[in-house]
Amino acid sequence: xxxxxxxxxxxxxxxxxxxxxxxxxxxxxxxxxxxxxxxxxxxxxxxxxxxxxxxxxxxxxxxxxxxxxxxxxxxxxxxxxxxxxxxxxxxxxxxxxxxxxxxxxxxxxxxxxxxxxxxxxxxxxxxxxxxxxxxxxxxxxxxxxxxx
Numbered sequence: 001x002x003x004x005x006x007x008x009x010x011x012x013x014x015x016x017x018x019x020x021x022x023x024x025x026x027x028x029x030x031x032x033x034x035x036x037x038x039x040x041x042x043x044x045x046x047x048x049x050x051x052x053x054x055x056x057x058x059x060x061x062x063x064x065x066x067x068x069x070x071x072x073x074x075x076x077x078x079x080x081x082x083x084x085x086x087x088x089x090x091x092x093x094x095x096x097x098x099x100x101x102x103x104x105x106x107x108x109x110x111x112x113x114x115x116x117x118x119x120x121x122x123x124x125x126x127x128x129x130x131x132x133x134x135x136x137x138x139x140x141x142x143x144x145x146x147x148x
Contacts, residue, residue, distance in 0.1 A: 025124045027054060027093075027100055031144040032062075033129075044147065045089070054100055054118070056090030058108075065109075074111025084108045090116060105131050114139065 028049055033042045044060040061084055064070040070084045079087060093103030093116060105116035114131035121128055125146050132139025 025098075025120050027118050027120060027127055030059070030147040031056075031127055032147050033144050034142055035063075036140055036142045043084075045144070047090070052094065053091070054093040054103065055088050056105070057088050058084050058086065061085055070108070072106075072108045072111060075106070075108065076111060079106070079111075093118060105129070107131070 027047050030044060030046050033045055034040070035042050041062045042064075043058050043062055045056045046059050047054055047056045061068065061070055064084075066073075071081050072079050072084055072087065073081060075082070087106075087108065089106040089108060091103055093100045096102065098119065100118040101116075103116050104113050106113050114133060115136070117130045117132070117136055119128045119130075120126070121143070127144040127146070128141055129144055130136060130139055130141045
């Protein structure tokens with residue numbers, strides 16, 4: 001009987017550790033965006049899952065050429081001249097194996113929307129965010145840092 005209890009306890013601990021590991025590999029969470037050209041922190045973005053798709057919302061702008069509370073002057077439609085803080089800049093991203101793909105990301109600086117691919121790195125502490133037009137081989141990548 002005791003070996004069975006030990007086995008059940010060990011199995012429970014392993015399953016719990018596996019779930020925690022899987023959660024740390026998900027892009028869901030709060031991230032500090034790092035500019036791919038200046039390597040300086042730009043904003044804090046929260047990625048959440050909504051109906052099986054990831055979306056990212058700007059919680060805070062840390063650095064902007066437009067001052068502390070920039071608006072999206074170059075955006076089209078409902079985002080035009082709206083505050084960047086609180087804006088959903090990434091949407092429609094779905095898991096595809098160990099990557100997340102199929103969605104869009106907005107660059108509030110130029111108002112352009114790109115396809116996006118996400119991949120966690122360094123045990124989930126960093127996120128490779130790759131924006132591209134057409135093929136994913138061509139485009140720009142930023143490495144974001146988890147803030148939790």
